[in-house]
Amino acid sequence: MTDVINTREIVLAVLNEVLEEDKYSHIVLREVLEKYQYLEKRDRSFITRVAEGTLENLIEMDYIISQFSSVKVSRMKPAIRNILRMSVYQLKYMDSVPDSAVCNEGVKLAQRKGFFNLKGFVNGVLRSVARNLDKVKYPDPKEMPVPYLSVTYSMPEWILNRWLRLYDFETVETICKGIHKDHVTTVRCNLNKASKKDIMESLRNQGVTVTEHPYLDYALNLFDYNYLKALDAFRNGWIQVQDVSSMLVAEVAAPKWGDYCIDVCAAPGGKSLHLADKLEGSGFVEARDITESKVKLMQDNIERTALINMNAVVADATVFLPASEEKADILLADVPCSGLGVIGRKPDIRYKMTEKKQEDIVKLQRQILDTVWKYVKVGGTLVYSTCTIGAEENQYNLKWFLDNYPFKLESIDPYLPEELQGKTTRAGYLQLLPGIHESDGFFLARLKRVSE
Structure with missing residues (x-):
């Protein structure tokens, strides 16, 4: 990445806005990606993945941190708490980033935010996590089904309890897995303006991977694009983002x-x-x-x-x-x-x-x-x-x-x-x-x- 520290600082800013200032992640992230359109695609992808991934796995991240920190997550400084969360997410879910780099950049980020006296704490927690991540014990699904689902899929227990009144354990776990799978952008083709063939051709000519949705013949799934509003099909009014x-x-x-x-x-x-x-x-x-x-x-x-x-x-x-x-x-x-x-x-x-x-x-x-x-x-x-x-x-x-x-x-x-x-x-x-x-x-x- 062209500027590792900068992209991590952007991720931290997103997490602070969402988790500490009660703003909505999809709005904050959309504004950030529009602001940093000039960044390379891989940098924008890194920001998106770490910010969304940390939020998607927040309960699990806090569960892991609590195994290695003498300070409760809820009592940490907000910036430190979020630096640890985003760093642990990288350690667990991003093999492409070396553990040493994650730990070092986490410490640097704490320093950049003025927490020089806490850099040792951040370093100690992250290196303990990196060494012992495979030893973290999760709740047993048979003995503790609700805590298991909550930690594994970062879902609040009250939501799980309501779903379990309607569906069996296997169905609820399938729902949780479905929530956590990679989500694609689905668009509706405006066939009054252009044919499906022309729309797909336009998208592919701009490097977008396009697949047809199984439910409706005018629905398409889009992958591998950088900025939706730059696509001709969008600017021409041929497509509308819609699940x-x-x-x-x-x-x-x-x-x-x-x-x-x-x-x-x-x-x-x-x-x-x-x-x-x-x-x-x-x-x-x-x-x-x-x-x-x-x-x-x-x-x-x-x-x-x-x-x-x-x-x-x-x-x-x-x-x-x-x-x-x-x-x-x-x-x-x-x-x-x-x-x-x-x-x-x-x-x-x-x-x-x-x-x-x-x-x-x-x-x-x-x-x-x-x-x-x-x-x-x-x-x-x-x-x-x-x-x-x-x-x-x-x-x-x-x-x-x-x-x-x-x-x-x-x-x-x-x-x-x-x-x-x-x-x-x-x-x-x-x-x-x-x-x-x-x-x-x-x-x-x-x-x-x-x-x-």
Whole structure:
């Protein structure tokens, strides 16, 4: 690498912002990579891998450090704690970096941050870890299944306990493994603008490795690119970054020519853009969200993709808008959620979410549904979705809604690939799980408004 110390200092800054200042990793890392576009690809890859890898394995890193430190991790100076975490991650998971280099650079980084009196402590802990890493004992999966899963996959125990109420141990471990596997960038091809062949050719001409997704023929997986916004296919509006689970929302919504659609919690806007594309210039999609910044992000995408049948507006989904009553042929309610289905892409979510926060989120979800259901015409469609795993925000919310409002579930089998069809999809809903399905964790249901 051209500047080893500098890249490690950047990683430390990312970790400090995420873990000490409570910022979101995907936002911090995106801003950092945009700021350092001029760095070589391998340096940017190093920053991404060490920052994301440390966050993905945070509980395990703290578990290992605690075996060799006389000071509890929670009582360390934040900078020292994060230097040790990122260094232990390199020792355990990055064979390409020599142990001696990891230890030396960790000590130098502590000095650069002004902790000269702690360089001996950092050096001692890291060299002890390097010598004894293979001797660290993990909880036994049979005797201590929850601590085993928690340490091995860096998953808070309260989340695991909730998942274990729904699924057996093997399924939960498969989910955890799925969260930790390398995640690719999935994009949706805008076939109204260019053919799939031309899009793939353009991407490959710029050195991108492209594979087709098994669920939807217009979905592609991208590898080996440096900066997405530099790709011609992106700048031309031919592709939109979107997980295939999110693409399924527009498939299940199944808009007809001329439909009027409202997306009440739309940012960053992928589902709304997809609906507008499916309408092929007809009808209209109103994408709403609560902040100016989110609406501007959606408007930028509308302009990039040159859509004429969509706009983005600021609106609070908890506030009833009389002008929208019974106007929507299709209403998307992709409500705020705990985000536990996208931990693989946003690893710090698991540490920021709590049981109390999740309870508050369920209340907010119900408040939104209680407000927006009236926007749907009789005979119209409401698609409820979240990017999370767990009955509280998904199946329980769905039952509550059906018990209290004039809607019924409709089978979503006609809109899904065969490999996703099953008992629940015939009933009208689907829970996607990392490791089980080729997607993020995601829940969606299709409901039709009936006469009261």
